[in-house]
Amino acid sequence: xxxxxxxxxxxxxxxxxxxxxxxxxxxxxxxxxxxxxxxxxxxxxxxxxxxxxxxxxxxxxxxxxxxxxxxxxxxxxxxxxxxxxxxxxxxxxxxxxxxxxxxxxxxxxxxxxxxxxxxxxxxxxxxxxxxxxxxxxxxxxxxxxxxxxxxxxxxxxxxxxxxxxxxxxxxxxxxxxxxxxxxxxxxxxxxxxxxxxxxxxxxxxxxxxxxxxxxxxxxxxxxxxxxxxxxxxxxxxxxxxxxxxxxxxxxxx
Ligand SMILES: Cc1cc2nc3c(=O)[nH]c(=O)nc-3n(C[C@H](O)[C@H](O)[C@H](O)COP(=O)(O)O)c2cc1C
Ligand code: SF4
Ligand code: SF4
Numbered sequence: 001x002x003x004x005x006x007x008x009x010x011x012x013x014x015x016x017x018x019x020x021x022x023x024x025x026x027x028x029x030x031x032x033x034x035x036x037x038x039x040x041x042x043x044x045x046x047x048x049x050x051x052x053x054x055x056x057x058x059x060x061x062x063x064x065x066x067x068x069x070x071x072x073x074x075x076x077x078x079x080x081x082x083x084x085x086x087x088x089x090x091x092x093x094x095x096x097x098x099x100x101x102x103x104x105x106x107x108x109x110x111x112x113x114x115x116x117x118x119x120x121x122x123x124x125x126x127x128x129x130x131x132x133x134x135x136x137x138x139x140x141x142x143x144x145x146x147x148x149x150x151x152x153x154x155x156x157x158x159x160x161x162x163x164x165x166x167x168x169x170x171x172x173x174x175x176x177x178x179x180x181x182x183x184x185x186x187x188x189x190x191x192x193x194x195x196x197x198x199x200x201x202x203x204x205x206x207x208x209x210x211x212x213x214x215x216x217x218x219x220x221x222x223x224x225x226x227x228x229x230x231x232x233x234x235x236x237x238x239x240x241x242x243x244x245x246x247x248x249x250x251x252x253x
Contacts, residue, residue: 005051006031008215011115012083016051018136036070051081056169057090075152078105085117086124094162106155110252118214135249172212178203181224188216
């Protein structure tokens with residue numbers, strides 16, 4: 001099993017691991033640390049789990065581009081997973097399904113799981129929780145069963161919730177700011193997936209290229225980086241009220 005994920009704040013990676021449990025021989029590919037830069041064709045028959053965080057109801061644009069350009073299969077079975085912050089996953093899961101089918105994979109299962117919102121962190125705080133992890137493990141077991149009977153010739157695309165054409169993704173108007181706690185360790189600049197933090201001045205953020213993924217906040221050893229300011233605080237309050245109702249995992253086979 002190959003497990004591919006992009007997980008700037010860590011919950012998508014946790015979800016992928018909870019789905020696969022203690023399966024042996026899982027090859028992990030973290031697109032944050034090791035982006036795809038050249039064609040990667042999976043060996044015939046190798047199943048793949050692709051897990052993506054939801055950004056504005058879609059999969060992150062940089063992941064879409066690199067997966068579409070480089071990840072290839074020859075009727076390999078695939079599992080598509082979207083992890084979202086309790087607002088909605090909108091069209092992210094169908095987008096991932098379509099991308100994988102287009103690149104030669106047979107999507108045999110899909111799931112949307114909830115995790116702490118990586119910008120408005122009071123939303124879905126503490127998730128995935130015990131119940132979520134149980135559902136993830138159950139989903140993994142159901143996928144294994146489906147994989148054991150997989151025959152590419154009999155594959156027809158499964159039904160997954162979402163719109164086609166996809167809704168247009170709106171940009172996120174907040175980017176991390178840095179305060180005086182920066183001790184110039186450069187961890188943020190070295191790990192930013194869009195190179196939006198200059199190495200010479202890591203307390204700055206290039207707002208035109210930053211995708212608000214939050215990796216720099218997560219990695220910063222001094223909590224120098226974060227979403228701050230009165231406009232953000234007001235938006236966070238509104239968002240917390242709007243997304244207060246607990247959403248549950250949704251599975252598709
Ligand atoms: C730029 C951005 C946009 C987001 N858009 C949505 C969204 O449309 N719906 C939602 O429920 N959560 C949204 N989230 C929350 C993430 O999908 C969620 O927190 C996810 O667990 C993050 O994964 P990670 O911990 O692996 O980085 C967004 C987060 C970011 C950073
Ligand atoms: S600067 Fe923006 S894109 Fe780079 S790690 Fe921070 S939030 Fe992500
Ligand atoms: S990770 Fe934090 S302390 Fe290190 S350079 Fe970036 S902002 Fe400064």
